[in-house]
Amino acid sequence: MDFKYEISTLEELLIPAKKIKSLLNKHSIFILEGEMGVGKTTFVGVVCNLLKVSSTSSPTYSIVNNYLSPLIGEIYHFDCYRLKDENEALESGLEEMIDSGSPCFIEWANKIQNLLPNKFVRIKIEQHNNIRNLIISI
Numbered sequence: 001m002d003f004k005y006e007i008s009t010l011e012e013l014l015i016p017a018k019k020i021k022s023l024l025n026k027h028s029i030f031i032l033e034g035e036m037g038v039g040k041t042t043f044v045g046v047v048c049n050l051l052k053v054s055s056t057s058s059p060t061y062s063i064v065n066n067y068l069s070p071l072i073g074e075i076y077h078f079d080c081y082r083l084k085d086e087n088e089a090l091e092s093g094l095e096e097m098i099d100s101g102s103p104c105f106i107e108w109a110n111k112i113q114n115l116l117p118n119k120f121v122r123i124k125i126e127q128h129n130n131i132r133n134l135i136i137s138i
Contacts, residue, residue: 007132010042016134017046020123023138024072027121028101031109034125036081039132043125044077044105051075063092073102080108086115 005016020030032040045056051069056077063083067075076097083089089112098104098117109116122137 001138003136003138005134005136007134008130010046013039013043013046013134014050016123016136017043017050019136020047020121021050023121023136024103027119027138028103029098029117029120030103030105030123031116031120032105032107032123032125033109035127038125038127040107040123040125041077041079043123043134044107047105048075048077063089064094064097074100076100076102076104078104078106078109080106080111083108083111086112089115 003016003019005012007013007016032043034040048056048067048069051071053067053069053075056065056067063079065077067077069075078094080089089095094112095115098115106112106116122135124135124137126133
């Protein structure tokens, strides 16, 4: 099942972010796809804001950021772009975090394809001029 959104302002990200929030009771793994700079980290920040997380940042250099939500507990945000291989992901503790049941938002998941569970939600963001198309696939 796909949910499609056309986004032209930051405020419009709230609509698909609310959809993701509603999926948290059934899903914990969220894969974000899109070119560099398309807004994957920004979207995770909007979702986390809905979950009352005080602040978020890009995990590009740290590989994973851990956020605490007073509503649902721990949230993990991965950026696998700089990973050399899947072993580096395993050393970061990614597998344990994915298996924890806590929400995991994973950017550049293609780098760790073999470590992902079969069941996840795909969030694809594409940019065309000043419009972003965001597709949530369950």
